Amino acid sequence: MRFNIKHEIRGRIRIHIFQKRMTYQQADILQYYLENTDGVITANVYDKTCDATISYKGDRKELLRKLQCFRYENVKVPTAVLDSSGRELNxxxxxxxxxxxxxxxxxxxxxxxxxxxxxxxxxxxxxxxxxxxxxxxxxxxxxxxxxxxxxxxxxxxxxxxxxxxxxxxxxxxxxxxxxxxxxxxxxxRTMSLNVGKVWLRTEDEQEVLTDADVIKPGDCVVVHMGNVIPFDGTVLEGEAMVNQASLTGESVPVRRVSGNTVYAGTVVEEGEVVFTVSSVGGSSRYEKIAAMIEDxxxxxxxxxxxxxxxxxxxxxxxxxxxxxxxxxxxxxxxxxxxxxxxxxxxxxxxxxxxxLSAIREANRYKITVKGGKFLEAVAEADTIVFDKTGTLTKAKPTVAKVISFGRHSEDEMLRLAACMEEHFPHSMAKAVVNAAKQKGLDHEEMHSKVEYIVAHGISTFVNDHKTVIGSSHFVFEDEKCKIPQGMEEKFEQIPEEYSHLYLAIDGELAAVICIEDPLREEAPEVIRRLKDAGFTKVVMMTGDSERTAAAVAKRVGVDEYYSEVLPGDKARFVDKEKAAGRKVVMLGDGINDSPALSAADAGIAVSEGAQIAREVADITIGIDDLYSLLALKYISDELMxxxxxxxxxxxxxxxxxxxxxxxxxxxxxxxxxxxxxxxxxxxxxxxxxxxxx
Structure with missing residues (x-):
């Protein structure tokens, strides 16, 4: 793309694109490209003047390089974004x-x-x-x-x-x-789906991770627990409890079995379904959401x-x-x-x-609010509860090391863990899958049906060997797995500064995957400013050990913290605070946070988190830093x-x-x-x- 710079200050640039006329569709394509470019905070495209203003952070040269590489025909924009653009309406x-x-x-x-x-x-x-x-x-x-x-x-x-x-x-x-x-x-539009990959059931009964764009009516798609249903369709096999709150407003999940209809944007809370796709367009989803918001x-x-x-x-x-x-x-x-x-x-x-203007303004900060009721709740709230992983810590944790406790190599253990974890959307699961991909550890499906136990772990059979992966509580207490004889000292020396995933085969520990889960640099300042803005109680809840939780709580400055908690514990804490007459905001990103997100006066999900958390939440924060939480609080206060x-x-x-x-x-x-x-x-x-x- 050819352009010149009309005006520039630190972190903000205005460009003029050299073309005679910009159509609404071209403006929408460029807007989508800019908003999904790393480093861009906000962007506005003006079709009448062929200009664009971009607020950004990071490397200016890299931003200009990406602008030079832009071509309208090379950008794949979801159909719903173009079909439902508000540019022509304006x-x-x-x-x-x-x-x-x-x-x-x-x-x-x-x-x-x-x-x-x-x-x-x-x-x-x-x-x-x-x-x-x-x-x-x-x-x-x-x-x-x-x-x-x-x-x-x-x-x-x-x-x-x-x-x-x-x-x-x-x-x-x-x-x-x-x-x-x-x-x-x-x-x-912000609530519309942007599904990149889906699990396609092939004719030989294999599950293959496939681009959503190539799916057509009649294909069979598998949706595991905690995942969003990407298309409208009819259940072919399986049974699941489906959360349809994003379309119907119902808070209670509905049972879906063979022959039932499922809708794009709803989420499988329990179970698993294979369904035949009836519609791949995004317009029906958009229309349902718009009708729900208006009514x-x-x-x-x-x-x-x-x-x-x-x-x-x-x-x-x-x-x-x-x-x-x-x-x-x-x-x-x-x-x-x-x-x-x-x-x-x-x-x-x-x-x-x-x-409505406040909701629209929140969208500028990539914050999706599902109704004025929730802005009012944020403004009036005096208690805010944070899940640790993926919220106070980075949304993209990484695998620091793999420690093997058996005859298998570290790479083999990482390959096995990735094979199990790739079906379930959580930041730690993504870390394992990404680490295996970076090492080139590709794999075929090696296991039988996977069972996911919320907030605990995953259980399956690999070559007739029972294999489990998850928390210490799940592996050692629930599954009664043992440390291999003579490996006790090695186990005691596992670095404490990491979060840990335990992998066991046939009741014996096979590996420990150490996850580096660094604290967000802005977390202490954001929590201090939230207190200044009116929150009198800031709480952190995590499934991590007491030692890890205490260290993080001290660094970020929360008033209270709770370690080794289960999903029900978070929801019960929220209910207890509400019963005491307090207004509660809950911030989380995982499947295990969804009960507490539903229970809170305003549930806030992080966009990088599990799809069920985003669907259940009242508000979604779409920028990878906590400062957007401050913007939400300030917008809510100013609205009132x-x-x-x-x-x-x-x-x-x-x-x-x-x-x-x-x-x-x-x-x-x-x-x-x-x-x-x-x-x-x-x-x-x-x-x-x-x-x-």
Missing amino acids: EQYKEKLVNKVIFHYARKFMLPMPFSAIYTGVVSAKYIWKGLKTLWQRKIEVPVLDATAISVSMIRGDFGTAGSVMFLLGVGELLEEWTHKKSVGDLA TEKLKSGLESKAEHLADRLVPYTLGGTGLVYLLTRNATKALAVLMVDFSCALKLAMPISV KRIRCNYRTIVGFNTGLIILGVAGILQPTTSALLHNTSTLLIGMRSMKNLLPE
Whole structure:
């Protein structure tokens, strides 16, 4: 790609691409490429000017080299990303807004009064009909108020006021619809699947790791416990409990057996299934998520729901106040001043826009939030619980050494461990698989059906020999494995600074795999700043030994830590804290964290973690550092401040307008103009970013 640098400061660069015209699709492809380039923090592509701004960390020369290597045709973009892009939507709504403003003022100044009055009467029919329908349903809500204000203005012959009210209402509706669609679209896209590899069942009953792109309808795909179901399909064999919360909102997993339908994006919590693929496109998944986000009231924050309900409850009081002022003053102008000003429009417009804009802003930091309710929970939380591995420590641990305790070589033990671990998504499992791959230790499937015991380990048979791998508790206590005779001293000398995976064959320890799990450099500072931001209790929970847990807890500065915990222990701790009246946030990345993530007021998953954790969690952090957790906290806090500020501004300003109108200082036309203008200004202010650039 040919480009020049238009502007540059440390960590941020703006480039201009040399091409005559950039299509929406090209802009989306470049955006996808930049966002998935190592070192890029955020990126924005502007199709009209053929420009792009990139915030980055790391080597500038490497970034420029990757930009030079970019070719549209060489980038494989998931179909759902292109099909559901919000770029064209933005342009459509900008055009609608500009056209609406131009048409309104052109009609106002150029159309003769009689024709303008006829036009106003025709347009008003929509609002009056909406108000009548609301009354027919025995509700006195915002449409009734709008219809009354427009009708009274027209009866009095004040077509200018009626037209202005409808224009401002129309602009408000357009802005709300635009922001809502864009925010829902952004959220649904980030929740859409980006599956790279799947296990394909071949005709000779072998499982082969295959690119998801080559899968076609009719293929048989195997999904093991803890993995996401990548496509829609029908179960061929096996039995599993499937978590469908990401599509249906159900918290209880459903049983799926032969003949049942399974859906892309749901997760196998227990068991294993082989299913026949019926659809490989991502659009159905996107549509289901978008529908769930739009329809699910429970995802709204408490303040947002309260404001919307208050808006409708205030309508009868506004109508009653109008009637009372007329009875007391016998002055229709003063009564109309009350009618033209109501609290409900601004409350109903500003609050949802504030929340949806905050969700959209969180996406800029690669944070996916499934609803305003969870931003409110983060803002109010006083307890935060961290899983250690993959959260406080690096998401990509590495194998430091393999210690063999039998006749097998270290490489052979690593090959065997990788063969077992590759089926299960956990950061330590990935470390084993990657270490084997780096050494070129490729393997055919050597084992029979693998059984995964959550938070413990894996059990299978290899060449008729029972083979287990997992934690010390699982291998030595549950499976009763022994250390080979004469190897006790060697076992005692295993380095303590590493996390350990124990591999045993036929009840005897065969190898110990030492995993280097380095602490994130930013962890101590992030925890200190979280405490400054309002968290009064910071807790670390881990399955590691007491000695390892104590060392990490001291370095990062948590208030409490718990070692050798099981999944149920984490969930019980969260429930205990909630029972004590505390709001709890849980941060984790593994299959074993999913019960606690579900139990917390806001469950946060790390994007590099297990797919089940990401699906169960309410929020997903997509950047490989903990500073994004601070961004989430600050966005949540600022959102709550904005909602409260909007509430005070709306009530104060509109109350002032009513008082001035009743006093005869403001005419109804002026009151309506000021009220609607303030509503739009508050709505537009609610769309602004909460955090500075």
